[in-house]
């Protein structure tokens with residue numbers, strides 16, 4: 001087995017928001033333990049991480065649909081760890097070249113800033129952000145306009161073919177989703193002040209960052225008690241998406257349309273693009289099987305929270 005996958009929702013409120021009900025807390029701990037055991041058994045030598053950004057590293061000033069990091073640093077939003085990731089730059093450059101050779105356009109960054117979206121799975125699975133070499137792949141999941149899903153699939157397939165040719169055990173991580181609509185400003189409805197941040201909000205003041213984070217924490221608290229105008233989580237949509245991931249036929253992702261996704265599952269449901277890229281990458285190695293499937297709508301986290309692990313089907317099955 002040279003590739004394996006963990007796809008999971010993330011939430012900056014995990015650990016930074018109000019305490020979770022004990023049963024949910026227990027369930028998540030068990031699920032993360034299971035995922036960690038899966039990763040330990042696979043014993044990866046390299047991670048390819050597909051993740052969105054939440055206007056910490058990528059802004060409307062220049063917003064690519066996809067970007068491969070040749071070097072990356074965590075910004076430390078919501079008290080996540082700061083500092084560099086261990087990115088093998090030459091290998092990341094070869095990956096980017098192979099994607100371009102496959103007719104999929106991808107931006108590159110020699111100074112990528114990543115946030116909780118990329119960092120949280122690394123912390124949960126490896127206990128740190130520099131514990132293992134990681135090639136970070138930014139997949140835009142927040143800023144309209146969005147690439148069609150078939151394009152995300154082709155990105156994933158190209159990267160999957162590259163990964164399958166390496167003499168490495170590659171863990172594919174897809175981070176984000178599922179249904180959720182946290183109060184991250186949208187360009188179309190943003191105020192002038194918000195638009196300035198969306199356009200180029202790098203290096204916010206500590207006060208501006210704290211205000212943004214408090215706004216999201218307050219929104220979660222209102223969501224929990226039912227006093228919220230946020231779009232509700234959509235477990236039915238989420239479970240159908242998990243079924244599609246488990247089906248092993250990435251072309252089925254092509255049926256997801258951006259406007260329908262927003263309407264059914266919220267503005268941030270587009271973060272599932274990271275899952276689509278990761279599963280399409282896995283499928284490039286042939287049939288696969290999902291081994292762990294967890295899902296629960298968790299309002300405290302403003303997230304339809306899911307986690308899947310998957311690996312190629314053993315030959316002979």
Ligand SMILES: O=C(O)/C=C/c1cccc(O)c1O
Nearest residue numbers: 010011012054182216301302
């Ligand atoms: O970036 C933010 O301020 C909030 C992000 C967020 C909130 C809830 C669930 C998520 O997946 C998020 O990324």
Ligand SMILES: [Fe+2]
Nearest residue numbers: 117176177271
């Ligand atoms: Fe997110």
